Amino acid sequence: MESSDNTQGCVGQCTSFLRTPKGIVLALEIGLCIVILICYGASVRPGYTGLAIFEMVFSIAFFIVFTLGLNKQLAFVHWGWSDFLRAVIAALLFLITSLIVVIGHSDGPATAAGVFGLLAAILFAYDAYITFPSLRRSHTAAPTESPEGA
Template sequence: MADTSAYGSPSCVERLKSYVNTQKGFILAAEILVSFIIIICYASSWCGGYTTVPICEMTMSMIFFGIFMMDLDKQFSGINWVWTDLFRAAVGAVLYIITSLINLIGGSRDGACMAGAVFGLFAGLIFAYDTYTIFLQVQSNRQHSAAPTGEKNSFC
């Protein structure tokens, strides 16, 4: 077996462990885990059609987790990753809250559907918190990039 530490680049498992310890990595891992639990709840209930939202959101969270973990967002600068992630998290929060409220207000179909709806509200809160943290990051980037030009505006 080859010694991977001699090459200088960390292994995938080391990157995974170090990225999950960051705030963004922990939030994305929580989104993936809660979405998986919701998939199980909805798939085992009579309202299996609601599995579309958690499947899509879990897939998108996994894609962004991989992109940010491997630092691919720094290599592909053609996409504004912060705004794309903000859009993903905001849409996820809205969709989870809407589908969960539909299932909760619609009456008790079965226990698994209700559990999926409750976990869906929790996932909506996680996605909303992710949206909030990304929005704070956008605001801090905007304040740091706005530099005075030294020119005076004259309206003659």
């Protein structure tokens, strides 16, 4: 009986996090990475799947951390900056990789993956954009008085 309460609690946490803007963005990132993987899998040259796998795994990890509230319990990592850097790096890498694929390949599924990659770059950039204000709020100014109090 106790395990069903824990399961309901976990499902409840997940659905409540999915209703937040951050939860929606992370779920869309995971879904878009899956679509990109499917397109690259159908392509003649599936050489660009590593980025989609890597970012999907990191998005799932951050989704779990934020859903379970581990970002408040594990304070040795600054989760806001980690999430911001993950999103910025993913946006840049998806932009570069997708432009290479769209410009250089005539394969239909690879071109579709490139277009979805450009959408992923926009989504990851938006994720960084909505994460940045929370980083500015969490910064506290250093005291300007001398330690002696004189």
